């Protein structure tokens with residue numbers, strides 16, 4: 001039933017994962033980062049089949065990074081830190097050193113794979129911020145496509161942009177969206193209070209995502225990897 005959609009998704013898990021992904025040294029812990037995405041995939045899956053190809057894409061990227069991580073023994077120089085895929089910076093250093101990063105053509109490096117997730121996180125940041133500021137009756141599809149055109153469309157082919165346009169028509173309306181994100185399913189009289197809590201949670205999540213996004217962006221910039229094919 002409609003009320004059951006998104007039952008498994010918990011936005012506070014997104015908040016916790018992305019908050020704990022950042023260390024005191026402004027490192028990004030990859031495991032926490034991927035866990036944040038796992039929870040976002042649950043959200044995507046609650047939106048139904050038309051959005052299915054998007055969650056498949058995200059799952060594929062997450063799986064690839066995890067596979068690389070499992071298959072990467074630490075080299076001698078790295079021995080100290082152990083897992084070369086522990087943090088974003090250690091992954092970058094490891095893959096550069098191992099010659100896994102191809103600056104000219106498409107490869108299967110963790111760096112180029114995570115860059116796709118990073119750009120999608122930009123989209124999410126813009127979208128959730130817009131949702132938080134929206135009012136009743138605003139079209140989620142419209143907010144979504146404004147954010148998409150800014151953050152992701154420049155990296156997508158014409159054909160893919162058309163497919164995304166079609167998928168966005170199938171997005172739930174604002175009320176349903178808030179129900180999924182904030183768990184607002186209570187009786188009318190409690191709705192106002194629950195929606196306020198939900199909005200606060202949404203705001204804190206946007207802040208956590210923004211922090212992770214900014215640190216990741218700096219790391220990609222510092223390594224000249226913002227345009228990895």
Ligand code: 1PZ
Nearest residue numbers: 040043044053054057058116117120123124144148152164
């Ligand atoms: C509310 C949910 C609606 C989300 C709509 C946002 C539009 C996302 C469009 C994603 C298209 C996915 C199809 C595959 C695209 C890939 O070609 C590209 C480039 O990867 P490459 O081909 O270079 O390996 N993949 C991406 O750009 C990653 C996109 C992930 C999109 C995730 C958005 C959802 C975020 C979580 C929402 C809660």
